[in-house]
Amino acid sequence: MLNRGRLSRTFRALQALVKDPGRLSTAQRLTLEDLRRSRSVLYRAWQLKEALRDVYRLREFGAAHQFLDRWLAWACRSRIPSFVKLSKTIRAHRDGILAAVELGLSNSKLEGLNSKIRPINHRGYGHHSAAAVIAMIYPCCGGITVQLPTER
Structure with missing residues (x-):
């Protein structure tokens, strides 16, 4: 039988772990503090995750280079299997x-556009041609403003 209290604590911890640290509620901060005090592996994994996010906030190549090297060493020493594996993968793609x-590249705009296109395609239940899909995408994502006759 599932213990509801334990499940609730786990769910609260998960919410705190995936949320941006700057947007945590007081209860979520306390949950993270409890994890820190208990020296949980989960807390160390959260620290590693947040530190890796910080790499992308750096704009100077030298600082990012040093920070990433320190992060890779930390991840290898963490003895958390997922992060050890991740550090090996990142080492293989380090230059990229x-x-x-350095160039400030991100695929976030493309991901945002894809998240708008997916429901459009789904609403069509399978369009008869690519042209039909594109015709539906343009009004929603193309920056085209259609003025209705009633709005004139």
Whole structure:
């Protein structure tokens, strides 16, 4: 049988772990503080995750290079299997990651556009041609403002 109290604590911890630290509620901050005090592996993993996010906030190549090298060493020493594996993967793609940081590249706009296009395609229940899909995308995502006769 599932213990509701334990499930509730786990859910609250999960909410605090995935949320941006700057937007945490007081209760979520307390949850993170409890994890920190208990020296939980989950808290160390959260610290590693947040530190990796910080790499993308750096604009100077030298600072990003040093920060990423320190993060990779920390992740390898963490003995958290997922982060050890991640550090090996990042090492293999290190140059590309640093180039993206230096140039300020991000796929966030593309991901945002895809999240708008998916429901459009779904609403059509399968369009008969690519032209039909594109015709539906333009009014929603193309920056075209259609003025209705009643709005004139």
